[in-house]
Amino acid sequence: MARDLIGYGGQWPDLRWPNGARLAVSVAVNLEEGAEQQVGDGDPQSERMGEVLSVVPAGVRDMGQEQIFAYGTRAGIWRMLEALEQHRVPATFLMCGRAVQRAPALARAAVAAGHEAAAHGWLWRPHADYASRDAEAADLARCAEAIAQATGQRPRGFFCRGAESAWTRGLLLEQGFRYTSNAFDDDLPYHDPAHPGLLVVPYALDSNDMKFFHPNGFVRAGEMVDYVADALAVLLAEAERGRPRLLNIGYHLRIAGRPGRFRAFEGVLEQLAALGGRIWLARRAEIAEAFAAAVPPAAFTGTASTTRP
Template sequence: MSVLSDRVPYQAIIDRPKLRLPGDARVAVWVIVNAEEWRMEGAMPRTVLPPPMGQPLLPDVPNWSWHEYGMRSGFWRQLEALTSRGIPTTFAVNGSVCESYPRVASAAKEAGWEFMGHGFLQGPMHKVTDQRDAISRTIDAIAAFAGKPPRGWESPGLTETDETLDLLREHGVDHVANWVFDDLPETIATAHGPMLALPYTVETNDVVVHAIQQQPAAEFLSRGTDQFDRLYQEGADNPRCMAISIHPYLTGVPHRIGFVEALLDHIQAHAGVVMMTAGEMADWYRGEMTRLAG
């Protein structure tokens, strides 16, 4: 089954059916906090400090510590920013985090955040020796900790092989955040039934803005505001969905958290906005497709 032509036929946004958000809102916004475990004994998934003389060294203490700061300090700023504003939040979490960082996972659970699978350890699906086992371990770890298995999945680095979607659907996952190709959910075919691709983001994602493009702290607010304002304008004709993806080690730091808060305040100041979790967005879209088909 080819990824594009067979799994998800092309559909232009202007040809999508007219949908209705709750309260006739224009935009559905979902916020994703990504909690990951980086193992010190291996190469870091991402770095901020280049190795001395260009020679990678293990253990990579400074870059591991850069991420670890997020789990020790940055996460708590993001938690406060979201809970104080009453924003329903999707918690994309490595399965191992439930055991390695129980304080973080417990805080997300107590806040009522929706757990989403994010791989077992942080690393591309292409490097996983046994994907079926890794997916199963992730789902089991989250189910044991949160009390129910995750319905959603975001692969580390948004990576998939040809079999990833089939394995995820086989394990009960019904929506993914890997496909950043639309402003509305879209159905993807798998060997075990349909899967929804939710509108996710690489543009209003702090990894791209700060770690890859190395933009100044204010760029997250500027870009996020511009993204929201245009989607809000277009949503007068047909609703749009916007994702905001954040990581504790990037926008949980003191010089960036204020811009995340300002973006959330800008969005919440508008009428006609509904804040959703991933599962709520998936249920809304399926409900609308059923309504229109009836």
């Protein structure tokens, strides 16, 4: 597979988003709780990453970790849905299939509030670790079906934990997906020349509340608010110079849904709402379609500068 280290090469398309702004902003909320690996759910191991690293021995049920995740769906989601409604911010909910199957009412509530349902894998796991194409295809279809059954909305977009497999993008096309977000390499969507018809809507791990769970990341809620403000300032300045941009901001129910971190969510929503028409707040499927309508595949395909097997 070719690595493209050039991308747009400093020559971006003359793109304005549907409201006339040059900067689009995507707020993504991850719904993973109940789909993380837990021995108590029959998985071979339990997820180790939570408020602290798990100290429960491998192969033993970790009820504390289960409860840390359950906070997101029992309490965090309602706090976050209320804030999204209050500030009139549309979001994309990245939904794991097993989480939706276990709590379909939560997925329905998000979609009923006007948010997009996108696929986040059957389990909260990297798709790069699938041993076969057939196994990945089955889980991808299983995830999409669970979301469709719960919400009435078939997901058009996909993002998994970690990285895709060599098969993922081909499977996405086969199963009718429009875009993938497993990309951290640009400030603008792009076409995947190896998979015509599939758009890449990049995601970001820096403007993401997962950094509260990582060393040298965010500690106080205001740190994330300030970080996003800095990102907005840089991208707005570039947008004013005619350069189209996309900012991705990611959240998790069990992380930013906690009272001590909730201002990291609400404070950013306040900033976004205050910017008005200077930005285009949109769901990821809308961003994909707006980009596709404005930038034909042949216009900017990128040039692979370095390859690896």
